Amino acid sequence: MVKKEFPDEEEIVFCTVDKILGTSIFVKLDDYEDKEAVIHISEIAPGRIRNIRDYVVPNKKIACKVLAVDAASGKIDLSLRRVTAKEKKDLFEEHKKEKDSAAVLKIWAEQAQLNFQEITEKILAKFEKLSLFLQDIKEDPEKLKQLSINKKQEEILLQLIKERVKSKKIELKKKISLSSKAENGIVLIKNLLKLTKPAKVTYLSSPFYLLEIEAGDYKEANRLLEEKIKILKENAKQKSVEIEILE
Incomplete structure (x- = not known):
């Protein structure tokens, strides 16, 4: 699988604080080969900030939102505030899951007499994350054939997965407002919401609805949620429906 060189705008990224210079924080993007990114003081927290170190210090792990990416210059602007x-909690849980998955694979490499570095590189060439690999194998053991390992090595991994890998999904929610002045407004809104399948839509109270997406990891859940929101926005106008995306 080809890994992206740069994050997308609006993406939530896992960072390590590198240094603080003046009114800027320089961080390394853990999932993008430690690429450097910058957080301006205005994007640290709401209100006036007297001391940046009250919020971050070197080597601290933080979750940030990507504001802008200039691939030509390599400049990446982030926001902490x-x-x-919820986004922070989900991202940290995802990284813990990745760390736990690496631990499982390290045990497997030792027991199956495999080189840990080589086998993880082979896995990441075909799967986006180690945790997704383990979940996929748990659901469909036949996918192990992609690694070209022997039967005994397959059996060892499947047993470890059975003992140590739990089936867990990440769920993301977004509150939205939908309204229409048309006589058949309710029908128009219902037809619009059909476009979000297989996402779950819950009616809260007029004009509010809750859009819920479930996936194997945070990035995939966030991608699907943004995709459904985009579909709603693109189709709302032609269906005479007013839409507002809330937190």
Whole structure:
């Protein structure tokens, strides 16, 4: 699988604080080969900031939202204050899951007499994450054939997965407002919401609805959620429906 060289705008990224210079924080993007990115003081927290170190210090792990990416110059601007508590929690859980997955694979490499570095590189060439690999194998063991390993090595990994890998999904939610002044407004809104399948839509109270997406990891869930929101926005106008995306 080809890994992206740069993150997308609006993406939530896992970072390590590198240094603080003046009114800027320089961080390394853990999932993008430690590429450097910058957080301006205005994007650290709401209100006036007297001391940046009250919020971050070198080597601290933080979750940030990507504001802008200039691939030509390599400049990446981030925001710390625009990340919600839910987004931060999900991202940190995802990274813990990745760390735990690496631990499982290290045990497997030792027991199956495999080179840990080589086998993880082979896995990441075909799967986006180690945790997704383990989940996929748990659901469909036949996918192990992609690694060209022997039967005994397959059996060892399947047993470890059975013992140590739990089936867990990441769920993301977004509150939206939908309204229409048309006589058949309710029908128009219902037809619009059909476009979000297989996402779950819950009616809260007029004009509010809750859009829910479930996936194997945070990035995939966020991608699917943004995709459904884009579909709603693109089709709302032609269906005479007013839409507002809320937190």
